[in-house]
Amino acid sequence: MTTLPTDIDVLRHMNNGRYLSLFDLGRWDLLGRTGMTDAMKRNGWYAVVSAETVTFRKSLQLWQRFDIESRLLGHDDKAIYLEHRAVVDGEIYARAIIRARMLKRSGGTLSHQELFAAVGRPEGLPDVEAWVHEWATASALPTTRADAPSIWQ
Numbered sequence: 001m002t003t004l005p006t007d008i009d010v011l012r013h014m015n016n017g018r019y020l021s022l023f024d025l026g027r028w029d030l031l032g033r034t035g036m037t038d039a040m041k042r043n044g045w046y047a048v049v050s051a052e053t054v055t056f057r058k059s060l061q062l063w064q065r066f067d068i069e070s071r072l073l074g075h076d077d078k079a080i081y082l083e084h085r086a087v088v089d090g091e092i093y094a095r096a097i098i099r100a101r102m103l104k105r106s107g108g109t110l111s112h113q114e115l116f117a118a119v120g121r122p123e124g125l126p127d128v129e130a131w132v133h134e135w136a137t138a139s140a141l142p143t144t145r146a147d148a149p150s151i152w153q
Helices: 014-034 038-043 111-117 128-138
Strands: 044-054 068-076 082-089 091-104
Touching: 014 038, 014 044, 014 068, 014 082, 014 091, 038 044, 038 111, 044 128, 091 128
Parallel strands: none
Antiparallel strands: 044 091, 068 082, 082 091
């Protein structure tokens, strides 16, 4: 990738909001390389991001080239966790942690048993680190069936 004029902010570096859009491209690339895109189309599944956080280390400058690296961190009973990185010459500039859920167009959540039956479960997939679970819990909003009034505390 290259940091383009449409990616930068008034400080002439990559706008923080662009990272998540570009990491979406990494997610679609990962889905395609693992066979998930075909399985999703065939079975009427789709993915939604339920939480994400980005940590910035260094700024990407105008016209700077970088790679997007993406990997599956693991899963729990409700979600899949991914990591995306913006990398320059092997050095991490920014990192995002993503919590995503797989849903069925016919309604409901796709179980991991159904998912892995269709595409296989990657060998050697580690358990999700405890801090990722803690982040997911701490950043969660009420379910769509619960009230969620916008009241500043």
